[in-house]
Amino acid sequence: MVALDLEAIVSGAADAEVAVANSVTEARRALGSAAFDAAFLDIDVLDGKTFEVARLLAERGTPFAFVSGARQEDVPPPLREVPFLPKPYDPQDIERTFLARLAGRG
Template identity: 80%
Template sequence: MRRRRILIVEDDPMVALDLEAIVLGATDADVAVANSVKEASRALSEAEFDAALLDIDVLDGKTFPVAHLLAECGTPFAFVSGARREEVPLPLRQAPFLPKPYDPQDIERTFLAGLASRG
């Protein structure tokens, strides 16, 4: 059985490291980090992911195209962002939204717990 894979899309290296530590502390998943829409899209084309955490504003724009790809594949994701929830396009607003600064326990509760319940 393959290990779960989690994609983190975050352009601030310190925040990316923090999110990775939260994920690794709560799961035994493999984590991939991308700092741009281009990198995230490449990662999604090369591997299957079980879930993703997305900052909205990254180096080359907004991660909404990545979110649409994840939604089309049925891959759960959450936005972890300093942006406002109202900026999220309506079709993507069903995704959990965790505002920065975030509480690590909120990420575990609202997102990683849901991933664990998927088996």
């Protein structure tokens, strides 16, 4: 449900093609077949935590942010500088973060 909500917010903020992955496995597959301008990651997904995906995005220079009900303190130290939007989130915060990340300011 959160993924659909995020998809609607991002699509409303920009003319964007949105890919949704419900697991680390799906996210890895998506990253292998496409380039992304920006990403939002929930920390806890069906098959674990998305820190591996976050590291891949960082290595590629893809801007991203965490949107999660997890505790920010659970994020590994190398990823703690990444924007973190706690659930429940304000849709305007998602839109602002997305647009800032695309602009390279976030």
